[in-house]
Amino acid sequence: MSVTTVTDLPAGPAVPAAAPALRGRLSLPLSLLLVAPLVLLLAWAFFLPIGRLLLTSVTEPTLTLTNYRRLITQPLYAEVILRTVWISFACTAAALLLGYPVAALMARPGRVVPKIAAVCVMVPLWTSVLVRSYAWIILLDRKGVINTLLVQSGVIAKPLTMLYTDGAVLMAMTHVLLPFMILPIYSSLRSLPVDLPRAAANLGAGRVRVFFAVTLPLSLPGVFAGCLLVFVMALGFYVTPALLGGPQTLMIATLIGQQATELLDWPFAGAISCVLLVLSLGMVITFKRLLRLDRVVAHD
Amino acid sequence: MLRERPAAAAARAAAATVSGLAVGISEVWRRYGPVTAVAGVSLDVAAGEFVSLLGPSGSGKTTLLMMLAGFEQPQSGRLTVGERDITRVAPNKRNVAMVFQRYALFPHMTVAENIAFPLRMRRIGRAEREARIRRALDMVKLEAQAGRKPAELSGGQQQRVALARAIVFEPPVILMDEPLGALDKKLRQHMQIELKQLQRRLGATVIYVTHDQEEALTMSDRVAVLNHGKLVQLGPPRALYDQPADAFVADFIGEMNLLPGTVRAMTGELCTLAVDGGTAVGMAASNSDGQLASGKPARVAVRPEHVELVAASGAAQDGLPGQLAEIVFNGATTAMLVELAGGTMLRADISTRSSLAGLHPGSPVVASWAAGAALVFPGAA
Amino acid sequence: MTDGATGARASGGEWLFHAICVLVLLFLMVPTLLIVPMSFSATAYLTFPPAGFSFEWYHTFLTDPEWIDATLFSLRVAALTTLASTVVGTMGALALVRGRLPGRQTIEALLLAPLIVPPIIVAIGVYLQFAPLGLTGTLPGFVLIHTALAVPYVVLVVSAALQRLPPSLEMAGLNLGGSRLACFRRITLPLIAPSILAGAVFAFLASFDETVVSFFISGVEHKTVTRKLFEDIEFNLSPVIAAASTVFVVSTILMMWLADASKKAATQ
Numbered sequence A: 001m002s003v004t005t006v007t008d009l010p011a012g013p014a015v016p017a018a019a020p021a022l023r024g025r026l027s028l029p030l031s032l033l034l035v036a037p038l039v040l041l042l043a044w045a046f047f048l049p050i051g052r053l054l055l056t057s058v059t060e061p062t063l064t065l066t067n068y069r070r071l072i073t074q075p076l077y078a079e080v081i082l083r084t085v086w087i088s089f090a091c092t093a094a095a096l097l098l099g100y101p102v103a104a105l106m107a108r109p110g111r112v113v114p115k116i117a118a119v120c121v122m123v124p125l126w127t128s129v130l131v132r133s134y135a136w137i138i139l140l141d142r143k144g145v146i147n148t149l150l151v152q153s154g155v156i157a158k159p160l161t162m163l164y165t166d167g168a169v170l171m172a173m174t175h176v177l178l179p180f181m182i183l184p185i186y187s188s189l190r191s192l193p194v195d196l197p198r199a200a201a202n203l204g205a206g207r208v209r210v211f212f213a214v215t216l217p218l219s220l221p222g223v224f225a226g227c228l229l230v231f232v233m234a235l236g237f238y239v240t241p242a243l244l245g246g247p248q249t250l251m252i253a254t255l256i257g258q259q260a261t262e263l264l265d266w267p268f269a270g271a272i273s274c275v276l277l278v279l280s281l282g283m284v285i286t287f288k289r290l291l292r293l294d295r296v297v298a299h300d
Numbered sequence B: 001m002l003r004e005r006p007a008a009a010a011a012r013a014a015a016a017t018v019s020g021l022a023v024g025i026s027e028v029w030r031r032y033g034p035v036t037a038v039a040g041v042s043l044d045v046a047a048g049e050f051v052s053l054l055g056p057s058g059s060g061k062t063t064l065l066m067m068l069a070g071f072e073q074p075q076s077g078r079l080t081v082g083e084r085d086i087t088r089v090a091p092n093k094r095n096v097a098m099v100f101q102r103y104a105l106f107p108h109m110t111v112a113e114n115i116a117f118p119l120r121m122r123r124i125g126r127a128e129r130e131a132r133i134r135r136a137l138d139m140v141k142l143e144a145q146a147g148r149k150p151a152e153l154s155g156g157q158q159q160r161v162a163l164a165r166a167i168v169f170e171p172p173v174i175l176m177d178e179p180l181g182a183l184d185k186k187l188r189q190h191m192q193i194e195l196k197q198l199q200r201r202l203g204a205t206v207i208y209v210t211h212d213q214e215e216a217l218t219m220s221d222r223v224a225v226l227n228h229g230k231l232v233q234l235g236p237p238r239a240l241y242d243q244p245a246d247a248f249v250a251d252f253i254g255e256m257n258l259l260p261g262t263v264r265a266m267t268g269e270l271c272t273l274a275v276d277g278g279t280a281v282g283m284a285a286s287n288s289d290g291q292l293a294s295g296k297p298a299r300v301a302v303r304p305e306h307v308e309l310v311a312a313s314g315a316a317q318d319g320l321p322g323q324l325a326e327i328v329f330n331g332a333t334t335a336m337l338v339e340l341a342g343g344t345m346l347r348a349d350i351s352t353r354s355s356l357a358g359l360h361p362g363s364p365v366v367a368s369w370a371a372g373a374a375l376v377f378p379g380a381a
Numbered sequence C: 001m002t003d004g005a006t007g008a009r010a011s012g013g014e015w016l017f018h019a020i021c022v023l024v025l026l027f028l029m030v031p032t033l034l035i036v037p038m039s040f041s042a043t044a045y046l047t048f049p050p051a052g053f054s055f056e057w058y059h060t061f062l063t064d065p066e067w068i069d070a071t072l073f074s075l076r077v078a079a080l081t082t083l084a085s086t087v088v089g090t091m092g093a094l095a096l097v098r099g100r101l102p103g104r105q106t107i108e109a110l111l112l113a114p115l116i117v118p119p120i121i122v123a124i125g126v127y128l129q130f131a132p133l134g135l136t137g138t139l140p141g142f143v144l145i146h147t148a149l150a151v152p153y154v155v156l157v158v159s160a161a162l163q164r165l166p167p168s169l170e171m172a173g174l175n176l177g178g179s180r181l182a183c184f185r186r187i188t189l190p191l192i193a194p195s196i197l198a199g200a201v202f203a204f205l206a207s208f209d210e211t212v213v214s215f216f217i218s219g220v221e222h223k224t225v226t227r228k229l230f231e232d233i234e235f236n237l238s239p240v241i242a243a244a245s246t247v248f249v250v251s252t253i254l255m256m257w258l259a260d261a262s263k264k265a266a267t268q
């Protein structure tokens, strides 16, 4: 809407100040007024604290990189980072293998079965992570459900140690994050026209061929979105590793918590946070287009 | 020069109880970046008149309407309703009703509540409001549906609700943007008649956007043809059909053969052209202003119903020789498609009852027409 | 189970597919459902199957002042967070969808950050920011940070609803003589109300369930119920946790179901 281009017009008359297009749009001052609380709140209560935390990692006690040097030179920390990446990766793979069939079941036509599947996915999603981690403690404890059942049925003589191991953390995290894998895959399968697999079948492809040649490739956006979501959430997971993990199963998030609360080493916590943030945001920004958070949150 | 006095319309409008107001559009411009949506349009609509804005997609019809409704601002020019300058008036203060293409009915309100909306906004008392709603519902024959939600109505019924909602506050001017665009052909034709009758009864001024030229010709007192944001011709339907101002209008309104050729001779207004290995005649278009001279390129426009066909006799005949390519039965008329000697296609509509025995695809024919039935426009295609 | 897609009789592959699905669905549901029988246990220790049946732990949950205080505090925080994020988020969504904003896309991208940034980082950062101001362990402190974390849900849900709304509706309202405010109140607001409600429910749950930040900024005086749960799970695995969890899970499901039902009712 440039005024000058209008006056450039050969037959055009002199034009007054550009008039706003009114098609249902709010004016600039009103827009700014409406968005101001949102922006100010996020800036002050969210971005500023994170920025300051990251800043302390290089400014305390003086302008320094010692915190990062420590992170690199002490093998313990590299180990924690590697373990976190490994557990997140395993968790993503497990969630994908377990989640895809359920997503496919939910996307099928029919009333009862997909609905039951959807309820089974949504109820855990709406249940606090704390509660679900607690449930896994009940299951995996030495006196827990699984040990009791195994001992009573004579499969094992003495209870197994399952809690406070990598396996426990992995299992519980997969359980907690599984819905975030299922929902994006489900939504991409749902938007797939039913005619496509049918057309492929009509052209002579068998069930397996139809799946690998048509259904799977077309659901890949959902698969990528789910994997990214699960991986990034797993990287920063705090509650489940803190409750189910032992001292040997430290992950990045629990390490940050430990440094901050037990050792009161805020600058070092800031440095680890920086690594975690770079990992998470790096993943998200790299694969940004695959991640449609709004689709996961605002599914109808 | 393009503006003719709407004498007939004014007379008719005077006969009805005119509650409408005149609308003035003068030298209105609107550009979007490099696109000129409306380029200096001037148009005066008389009180109670029904004027259609007709033009191809992107010709600026909606933009012009949006400016009248106040949802767009002209970058220059003036808009008036009656004596009032509304160029800078807020949309909700204009008192100019609009019927939207997709109706824009409020889905959470019943039919009656939808119709009540403009009355509530004008703080009209309950008794008066209910009476007016009843009258409006009666006018569009929707009394039985008053309690329903828009989603529970058919397309035609929704259209009527939109109409009732627009007329209930007795606006002096009603704008409609392809109000029948979403209806099927049968219902559209039916609604065209109803709309027109309603407008007569109300005496309101209507500015009606359509890209359906048949609709514009049937309903309007005058039609304004827009192309690339410019008003190219304004006149009663018949004038547009018989005296198109330029080749665009000629082509756009109704069926038209537009044959490119070269001027051979001018005798007063009578122009003789060489077209595709034959000779064609026509009257110089009124605004061709001496641009037609021997040797210049030109196009002759002739309607299919004015073309006469005879079987070629071998002897020299005046007209355009060609070969009958196809015969398409259309009911009352039959379209004969002729491939002229140079390859151009020409259509002739012949009354199905008149016998053209012996003609079949492949027959050599000669096409001709009365000079007064064709117009010659200067310039190549 | 019938196969709606083809209506064919279950083949071997189909059978395997369903078997896998059933196992995964059990994996999803069983841990969650398990807390229910545990909450009615008669013993103070975890035993399975639960020995006896009692309401003792519900009684404890409802009478122990620590649990009551934590629950009431969490409810207060969540209620205020819901109010604040619904208002702030709806305003923001309006500006983002209907307004003319410079940097709209930047704001939209930054809005997703609270959903992506690991909560532990937020927790530590917020602690550092709030502690010197005396905001840790206070109601305003909790409401501020919970609103920042919950408001993106509201913006996303309400923006989606606004985008679905044809602009011609409000234009029609203006054309028929309504002021901007009247059109918003009578047309836009009723039409997006179900989504605002859904956003409010999300915000409430986001606040009530928020664990990590609450854990770090809870004070001695004011702690949220998630902090209380966290401590109890870590230090004394009493069945009260199961009772409390059951109450929370059931209320959550009820709320989500209500929000869903209201949204469905509104779109019909």
Ligand SMILES: Nc1ncnc2c1ncn2[C@@H]1O[C@H](COP(=O)(O)OP(=O)(O)OP(=O)(O)O)[C@@H](O)[C@H]1O
Pocket (backbone or CB within 6 Å): A021, B032, B035, B036, B037, B055, B056, B057, B058, B059, B060, B061, B062, B063, B064, B211
């Ligand atoms: N808000 C806008 N921004 C940019 N360009 C626009 C805008 N509105 C219209 N235009 C342009 O202005 C020109 C005229 O558009 P307009 O909608 O008035 O056409 P129209 O005659 O109503 O066409 P149709 O028959 O397709 O509805 C088009 O080229 C269009 O692309």
Ligand SMILES: [Mg+2]
Pocket (backbone or CB within 6 Å): B061, B062, B063
């Ligand atoms: Mg248009």
